[in-house]
Amino acid sequence: xxxxxxxxxGYGNVGKGVVKxxxxxxxxxxHRVGSPIELMAICDLFxxxxxxxxxxxxxxxxxxxxxxxxxxxxxxYEPARTIILxxxxxxxxxxxxxKAVIAKHWDEIFSTARRYKKLVYFExxxxxxxxxIQGLHEGLAANKxxxxxxxxxxxxxxxxxxxxxxxxxFKEGLAKAKKFGFAEADPTLDVEGIDTANKLAILSSxxxxxxxxxxxxxxxxxxxxxxxxxxxxxxxxxxIKLIGEASMGKNGLALSVGPCLxxxxxxxxxxxxxxxxxxxxxxxxxxxxxxGKGSGxxxxxxxxxxxxxxxxxxxxxxxxxxxxYVVADPSKKIKxxxxxxxxxTFYLRFSAKDIPGVLSKVxxxxxxxxxxxxxxxxxxxxSGLRKKVPTPxxxxxxxxxxxxxxxxxxxIDKLPIIKAKTVKFRIEN
Ligand code: HSE
Numbered sequence: 001x002x003x004x005x006x007x008x009x010g011y012g013n014v015g016k017g018v019v020k021x022x023x024x025x026x027x028x029x030x031h032r033v034g035s036p037i038e039l040m041a042i043c044d045l046f047x048x049x050x051x052x053x054x055x056x057x058x059x060x061x062x063x064x065x066x067x068x069x070x071x072x073x074x075x076x077y078e079p080a081r082t083i084i085l086x087x088x089x090x091x092x093x094x095x096x097x098x099k100a101v102i103a104k105h106w107d108e109i110f111s112t113a114r115r116y117k118k119l120v121y122f123e124x125x126x127x128x129x130x131x132x133i134q135g136l137h138e139g140l141a142a143n144k145x146x147x148x149x150x151x152x153x154x155x156x157x158x159x160x161x162x163x164x165x166x167x168x169x170f171k172e173g174l175a176k177a178k179k180f181g182f183a184e185a186d187p188t189l190d191v192e193g194i195d196t197a198n199k200l201a202i203l204s205s206x207x208x209x210x211x212x213x214x215x216x217x218x219x220x221x222x223x224x225x226x227x228x229x230x231x232x233x234x235x236x237x238x239x240i241k242l243i244g245e246a247s248m249g250k251n252g253l254a255l256s257v258g259p260c261l262x263x264x265x266x267x268x269x270x271x272x273x274x275x276x277x278x279x280x281x282x283x284x285x286x287x288x289x290x291x292g293k294g295s296g297x298x299x300x301x302x303x304x305x306x307x308x309x310x311x312x313x314x315x316x317x318x319x320x321x322x323x324x325y326v327v328a329d330p331s332k333k334i335k336x337x338x339x340x341x342x343x344x345t346f347y348l349r350f351s352a353k354d355i356p357g358v359l360s361k362v363x364x365x366x367x368x369x370x371x372x373x374x375x376x377x378x379x380x381x382x383s384g385l386r387k388k389v390p391t392p393x394x395x396x397x398x399x400x401x402x403x404x405x406x407x408x409x410x411x412i413d414k415l416p417i418i419k420a421k422t423v424k425f426r427i428e429n
Contacts, residue, residue, distance in 0.1 A: 001035055001036070002035055002315075002316060003035060003036050003037070003038045004033060004035055004036070004037045004038065004068050004069065004312040004315055004316065005037075005038050005040045005066050005067050005068050005069075006037060006038070006039055006040065006067065006068065006069040006070075006071055006308060007039075007040055007041040007042070007043065007061045007064070007067045007069075007070050007071065008039070008041070008042045008043070008071045008073060009043040009044075009058050009061060009070060009071065009072050009073065009074055009083055010043070010044060010072065010073035010074030010075070011042050011043075011044040011048050011073075012044075012073065012074075013297045013300075014073050014097055014124070014297060014300045014301050014304065015042070015044075015071075015073045016297065017297035017298050017300065017301030017304075018071065018073070018301045018304050018305055018308075019039065019042075019050075020298070020301065021298070021301050021302065021305045022037060022039065022305060022308075025305075029305070029309055032309050032313070033309055033312040033313050033316060034313065034316050034317075035312065035316045037308065037312055039053060040053060040064075040066065040067060041053050041054075041055050041060075041061055041064070041067070042054055042055070043055050043056070043057070043058050043060070043061050044056070058079060058083050061087075062083070062086045062087055062090050062092075063090070065090075065091075067092050068092065068093060068312070068315050069092065069093045069094070069095060069308060069311055069312065069315075070083065070084075070087040070092045070093070070094055070095075071094075071095045071096070071304060071308065072084055072087075072094060072095070072096040072097075072098060072101075073096070073097055073098075073304070074098070075097075075098050075100065076098070076100060076101070077100060077101055077104060077105075080096070080098050080100075080101040081101050081104075081105050081108075081109075084096065084101065084105075084109055084120065085108070085109065085112050088109075088112050088113050088116045088118045088120070089112065089116055091116070091118070092118065093118050093119045093120070093121075093311050093315070093320055093321070094113075094118070094119070094120040094121070095120075095121045095122075095124075095304055095307040095308055095311060096120065096121075096122050096124075096125065097122070097124035097125055097300055097303070097304055098122075098125060099122075099125040099126060099195065099198040099199050099202060100189075100198050102120075102122050102125050102198075102202055103197075103198040103199075103201040103202050103205075103214060104198075104214065106201075106202075106205055106211040106328060107211050107328045107330045109328075110324065110325075110326045110327070110328035111328045111330065113321075113324060113325075113326075114324045114327070114328065116321075117321035117322070118320070118321045119311055119314070119320055119321050119324075119325050120325065120326070121307035121310065121311055121325065122202070122307070123303040123304070123306060123307050124300050124301075124303035124304045124307070125198075125199070125202055126152065126199040126202050126203060126278075127150075127152065127199070127276045127278060127290065127292065127294050127303075128154065128276060128292065128293050128294040128295050128296065128299040128300050128302075128303065129292045129293050129294075129298075129299035129300070129302045129303055130276060130278065130290045130291070130292040130293075130294070130303075131290075131303070131306070132203070132278050132290045133202075133203075133206065135280075135288070135290060136148075136203060136206055136207060136280060137206050137325075137326075140280060140282050140285055140288065142282075142284055142285075143282025143283055143284050143285050144248075144282065144283040144284075145207035145208065145248070145280060145281070145282055145283075146247065146248055146281045146282065146283060147245070147246065147247040147248070147279075147280070147281040148200070148203050148204060148207055148244075148245070148246045148247075148278065148279070148280050148281075149243060149244070149245045149246075149247075149268075149278070149279045149428070150196075150199070150200070150203070150243070150244050150245075150276065150277060150278035150279065151241050151242065151243065151268060151271050151275075151276050151277050151278075151294075152195070152196045152199040152200065152242075152244050152276055152278070152294065153190050153193075153195050153196045153199075153242060153276070153294065154182060154273075154274035154275070154276060154293070154294040154295035154296070155177055155182050155183045155184070155187055155190035155191070155195075155274075155295070156190055156191060156193075156196070156221070156222050156242040157241065157242065157271065157272065157273065157274065157275065157276070157294070158173075158176075158177045158180075158182045158183075158273050158274050159173035159174055159176075159177050159183075159191075159222065160173070160222060160225065160230075160239075160240055160241060160242065160259075161272040161273050162176050162177070162273075163225070163227065163230050163240075164230050164234070164239055164240070165272075167227065167230075167231075168227070169226070169227050170222065170223060170225055170226070174187065174191065182274055182295065191221050191222060191223055192219075192221035192223065193219045193220055193221040193222070193242060193257040193258065194214075194219065194221075196219075196242055196244045196257045197214055197217045197219045197244065197257045198214065199244060200212075200217060200244035200245075200246060200255065200257060201213065201214055201216075201217060203246070203278070204246045204253065204255065206326070207246070207280070208248065208253060208334050209327070209329070209332065210329065210332040210333065210334040211328065211330070211332075211334075212246075212253070212255065212334060212336075216253075216255055216336045217244075217255040217256065217257055218255065218256045218257070218258070218339040219256075219257040219258070220257065220258035220259065221242070221258075221259075222242050222259050224259075224423060225240055225259050225425075226423075228349070228392055229259075229347075229349060229423065229425070232347075232349065232377065232392070232394050233261050233347065234264075235377065236261070236347075236375065236377075236394075236396060237263060237264050237265075238261035238262060238263055238264060238269075238347075238427070239261070239262055239264055239269045240259050240260070240261060240262075240425065241259070241260055241262050241268055241269075241271070242257070242258070242259055242260070243256075243257070243258065243259075243260035243262070243268075243426070243428065244256075244257045245257075245260075245428075249337065251335075251337045251341060252334070252335035252336050252337035253334055253335065253336055253337060254336075254337040254339075254342045255336065256339070256342075256426070258425065258426060259425045259426075260425060260426045260427070260428050261347050261425055261426070261427040261428065262428050263428070263429070266428070267279075267289060268428075271291065274293060274294060274295050274296060275291065275292065275293060275294060276291070276292065276293070276294030276295075277289060277290065277291045278290045339402055339403070340401075340402055340403030340406065341401075341402070341403060342401075342402045343399055343400060343401050343402060344399065344400070344402060344426050344427070345374070345396065345397050345398060345399050345400070345426070345427040345429060346396070346397045346400065346405060346424055346425065346426060346427060347394070347395075347396055347423075347424070347425045347426075347427055348394070348395045348396075348397065348409070348422055348423065348424055349392050349393070349394055349422065349423040350362055350392070350393040350394075350395070350412070350418060350422050351390035351391075351392060351418065351419045351420040351422070352390055352391055352393050352417050352418055352419065353390060353391070353417045353418075353419065354390075354391040355417065358393070358417050359376070359378075359393065361412075361415060361417065362393065362395070362412055362415075362418075363376075363395075365408050365411050365412050366395070366397075366405075366408050366412075368408070369404040369405065369407055369408035369411075370400070370401070370404055371397055371400045371404060371405050371408055372397060372398040372400060373395055373396075373397060373398070374396045374397055374398045375394075375395070375396040376393070376394070376395050376396075377393070377394040377395075378391060378392070378393045378394070379391070379392060390419035390420065396427065405424070409422050409424065
């Protein structure tokens, strides 16, 4: 019986989880594959306990001829890209959890896989344990996808949930996420929305069968969300979540990542802490929602091992790579709708001097740019502070053109009565 031989490159938290699952569920996995899986090598910069199979240089794994699957778990762009490409060229299949490299090098990776008749599986790159790649790519293959909307980052969802539940600031929420092991030592990619944008790019590239590049996604993180915003949103019946959204319309595909007000009656409002959720709207299926743990050792390793199993089954049956998993077509161009042409409803927080005429100046400019106001709220400051600190004025808009709104805000922010850049978040209706 052919044994399926694998090598892990990058032995961090997820890599250790993969080894745990392979050991704990060995019999079941062997049954599902129809063959045993043998871990031949683990490559990491630092020595590991499993000395007999340790190697320091990934080049030594690429050179080996007995490896069927390379499991790339180092993350980032390089050397991950080189490892994936060189492994494919030397006859190996790939399982990766690396959203950054897949989003950035989509065409190159899948074209190379096709040329060398090998497979690249990447379930763990989006949504941790949630089988959303398979769900979208296979389970919903019959559909024209109209919209994808997701809470795709566990770290930021943890921070926003803590801000909302405990009334703490963004900084305190981040410190808590670090303390409990959810945030990376450098959480910039999570907090600034890049991680969510990578995942949205991957889902969109699959859904619309063409490479969606990161620079097509209007991306904003959560570091500008204040305790005040969380409280004001609550007053209006919303919670703030970091949302990645892609929707196909007559004028192209609109893509955005940013803090968003979600109605407290929406299913996403109850997706808290490290959990992720993805809602996909297909023309035939209607709304389909996925929910589960988006990060953490075993949830991510669950997706990696599932990929290993499905790849291994195909290797055993000698079908691996006969059909590509993702068909990359570099000539296919998806029409992207520029942010200025998109429309939506918005939450605006102005920091204004509390003096007569402020509201009329702000609303006058909004009116001039055809931005219609749905609600206005101003909290009376303590009388002693009235002239000293800027007063937050909250305005919720009716559906409006994004480009017009930005023009109006640029003009408003130049007024001497406005003391800080106006905060703008989308409202999901
Ligand atoms: N940093 C990611 C998150 C890990 O917080 O969701 C999973 O991709």
